[in-house]
Amino acid sequence: KAGVTQTPRYLIKTRGQQVTLSCSPISGHRSVSWYQQTPGQGLQFLFEYFSETQRNKGNFPGRFSGRQFSNSRSEMNVSTLELGDSALYLCASSPHPGEQYFGPGTRLTVT
Amino acid sequence: KQEVTQIPAALSVPEGENLVLNCSFTDSAIYNLQWFRQDPGKGLTSLLLIQSSQREQTSGRLNASLDKSSGRSTLYIAASQPGDSATYLCAVRRQDTGRRALTFGSGTRLQVQP
Secondary structure: OOOOEEOEEEEOOOOOOEEEEEEEOOOOOOOOEEEEEOOOOOOEEEEEEEEEEEEEEEEOOOOOOEEEEEOEEEEEEEEOOOOOEEEEEEEEEEEOOHHHHHEOEEEEOOO | OOOOEEEEOOEEEEOOOOOEEEEEEEOEEEEEEEEEEOEEEEEEEEEEEEEOOOOOEEEOOEEEEOOOOOEEEEEEEEEOOHHHOOEEEEEEOOOOOOOOEEEOOOOOEEEEOO
């Protein structure tokens, strides 16, 4: 079974721009979660989607948003990028509550 | 608010040594605890998942224990190898309806010297 895939793997953007990251979960998994990893803050939960509905949200500003499609694929969007948004963004899919499988991540650099 | 702490932050050992990584959490109302491995610039690989009702889990040279009442978990690595060099992350899930959200520790960076 194919693992979680994330595209693109690397991205360079300029301050003020917006960016969209994509995640395809493992086949059959209906839940997708997003995490941000930075050297200073470590790994932090962004949000979780299940059956196209946001079920849980972390403590991030409204510039961070996401959505999930009927095929369980998910996208996250960051508007008005700031230098501090430079991070590794990880997506995880879940077959059931309590277990997650992580993708390789998207490395976002904001200049 | 759940806080997860991992000690030590970094560890360097010679090949073949047995070692223990520590994880502590402030809120004992957890659903489960998971240990991950992360290689530089890569995603997370799940190593062991311990349910709140369990005391330990084993996989090959790895053994993880959980003492929920004291808010502690340890990851024991036997006969360490250079290929074990990576960052090891501990994460807990809450018992409430947001069970999928993980709270991570800051990790232990392990270097195994050949």
